[in-house]
Amino acid sequence: MHREADYLRIMSNFATKIVKWYTQHKRVLPWRFQETEGVNLYKTWLSEIMLQQTTVPTVINYYQAFLVKWPTVHHLATATEEEVLTAWQGLGYYSRARNLLKCARMVVAEFNGRFPTTEAQLLKLPGIGPYTAAAILAIGNNTKATAVDGNVERIMARVHAINDPIQTAKKRLKELAKSHVPHHHVSEYTQGLMDLGTMVCTPQNPKCDVCPVVAHCQAQKEGIENQLPIRLTKAALPEKFTISYLSLQDDHILVRRRTEGNLLKNMIELPSVPWGTDPVAYNVSHTFSHFHIRIQCEQTATIPAEAINGEEFWHPLDKLHELPLPTMTKKVLKFGKIHL
DNA sequence: GAACCGTGGGA
DNA sequence: TTCCCAAGGTT
Numbered sequence: 506m507h508r509e510a511d512y513l514r515i516m517s518n519f520a521t522k523i524v525k526w527y528t529q530h531k532r533v534l535p536w537r538f539q540e541t542e543g544v545n546l547y548k549t550w551l552s553e554i555m556l557q558q559t560t561v562p563t564v565i566n567y568y569q570a571f572l573v574k575w576p577t578v579h580h581l582a583t584a585t586e587e588e589v590l591t592a593w594q595g596l597g598y599y600s601r602a603r604n605l606l607k608c609a610r611m612v613v614a615e616f617n618g619r620f621p622t623t624e625a626q627l628l629k630l631p632g633i634g635p636y637t638a639a640a641i642l643a644i645g646n647n648t649k650a651t652a653v654d655g656n657v658e659r660i661m662a663r664v665h666a667i668n669d670p671i672q673t674a675k676k677r678l679k680e681l682a683k684s685h686v687p688h689h690h691v692s693e694y695t696q697g698l699m700d701l702g703t704m705v706c707t708p709q710n711p712k713c714d715v716c717p718v719v720a721h722c723q724a725q726k727e728g729i730e731n732q733l734p735i736r737l738t739k740a741a742l743p744e745k746f747t748i749s750y751l752s753l754q755d756d757h758i759l760v761r762r763r764t765e766g767n768l769l770k771n772m773i774e775l776p777s778v779p780w781g782t783d784p785v786a787y788n789v790s791h792t793f794s795h796f797h798i799r800i801q802c803e804q805t806a807t808i809p810a811e812a813i814n815g816e817e818f819w820h821p822l823d824k825l826h827e828l829p830l831p832t833m834t835k836k837v838l839k840f841g842k843i844h845l
Numbered sequence: 846g847a848a849c850c851g852t853g854g855g856a
Numbered sequence: 857t858t859c860c861c862a863a864g865g866t867t
Contacts, residue, residue, distance in 0.1 A: 552863085553863065554864095555863090556862085556863040556864095557862090557863065557864045557865075558850095558851085558852090558861090558862055558863080558864055558865095559851090559852080559853095559862065559863080560852095560853080560854075560861095560862055560863090561862095561863080562853090562854085563852075563853065563854090563862090564863090595851090595852075595853095596851080596852075597850085597851025597852040597853090598850055598851055598852085598864085598865090599850080599851075600849095600850065600865075600866075601850095601864090601865085604865085604866090631865090631866090632864095632865070632866090633865085634864060634865045634866080635864085635865090636863075636864060636865085637863085637864075637865080640863070644863095652863080654862090654863045654864075655861085655862065655863075655864085656862090656863070657863090672846095696863095699863055702863085703862090703863085708860080708861065708862090709855095709856080709860090709861095736860095736861095741858095741859090767849075767850065767866090767867090768849080768850065768851095769850090769851085770850095791851095791852095792851085792852085793849095793850075793851060793852090794849075794850050794851055794852085795848075795849060795850075831851075831852095832851075832852065832853090833851090847867100848866105848867085849865105849866085849867080850864105850865090850866085850867105852862100853861105853862100854860105854861095854862100855859105855860090855861095856858105856859085856860080
């Protein structure tokens with residue numbers, strides 16, 4: 506009986522096919538190093554933070570702009586949160602930007618500007634969780650680690666025909682992912698899985714006809730690849746309502762910083778009444794991760810007291826671009842025909 | 846463990 | 857328009 510040996514050979518084949526496919530179809534991305542560049546965990550870290558829940562096309566411009574502005578972790582550590590949030594505006598999930606700065610300062614203060622190279626140390630840094638810690642080591646340092654993101658979960662669920670909802674199967678999916686990680690070419694393998702998930706093993710209508718590991722895929726064998734992974738359907742997003750006031754005076758605009766709570770924390774908005782459930786006749790609409798905000802934008806010189814919270818300040822109209830403006834605020838400004 | 850935390854693109 | 861979803865982490 507050679508069952509164990511066969512198992513190892515099959516697992517090895519899987520990784521070998523992923524690495525081969527990756528090298529043949531490798532996309533040029535700004536955070537993918539050339540052979541001559543060497544290891545730069547700052548760049549790997551920056552790209553991985555930006556790529557959390559965010560697509561490659563969206564990230565590319567932000568990534569390059571950040572590197573121009575802050576070429577090293579030492580440069581970034583000297584930035585202000587205001588500067589980092591402004592550079593991050595439009596990317597979303599702004600706690601990433603706030604943690605990015607905290608992390609840069611910790612790496613400089615505690616590690617002399619060199620990112621640690623163990624998962625345990627990386628996990629202690631703000632904004633770095635299980636996926637990112639493993640990804641930094643695997644992709645950036647070619648260290649054997651198991652980076653499990655949505656792509657990897659989907660690929661494992663299909664290859665092994667996991668019928669349980671993805672939320673309840675996470676532990677099993679991570680074990681399966683770990684069993685496939687090769688001892689060599691870990692970086693290429695890890696990036697290859699990401700690319701496979703993005704370009705071939707897509708959420709809908711996976712392109713099994715061009716998949717390098719279709720021979721390993723149990724879901725494809727059973728013809729259920731398009732039904733996996735199982736996702737629980739979520740309820741429709743609730744609505745919240747507010748009235749925002751656009752007030753101009755002497756080429757200045759009245760704005761305010763959001764200091765309460767974590768939503769758009771330390772970002773800029775217009776003076777507004779507290780967000781509630783009473784519908785308004787809205788002219789601007791925006792969707793956050795867990796609710797819609799419907800905004801009635803009014804252009805006025807007199808703002809009701811309930812729309813003022815003490816964080817307001819007048820700001821020059823021609824310097825709005827220096828403020829960290831979330832998309833919600835930009836939509837309201839656009840409605841008021843105020844261009845940045 | 847479940848809720849919170851953005852945004853833009855594609856179907 | 858609406859819904860889905862993407863290289864997750866924190867609380």
